[in-house]
Amino acid sequence: MSKLPKAALSLKQFMLRQEVLKLYREIFRTIRQVPDKNSQAELRSWARHDFQTNRNQSDEVAIKMLIQHGRRSLTELRTSLQLSGVSEEK
Numbered sequence: 001m002s003k004l005p006k007a008a009l010s011l012k013q014f015m016l017r018q019e020v021l022k023l024y025r026e027i028f029r030t031i032r033q034v035p036d037k038n039s040q041a042e043l044r045s046w047a048r049h050d051f052q053t054n055r056n057q058s059d060e061v062a063i064k065m066l067i068q069h070g071r072r073s074l075t076e077l078r079t080s081l082q083l084s085g086v087s088e089e090k
Contacts (some may be wrong), residue, residue: 016064020051020063027074030081034081034086
């Protein structure tokens, strides 16, 4: 009898989940660099909404496309911060 729970993730699912969580953390760390508190709140709300909307997505290809979209959005946010003179914390 297997010791794994019935809802155990496959290796691919686990790796995708880790990638999504990493992206989520990167987005929220970058949002902290936004100087305006109202803009920070808006961006946090937007990010949470996007992640919650796609929370139950199970199609691997769709998840990969969503990750790419999230990375592009993160790159745009970082570029905007750099252009506005906010320093990157890395």
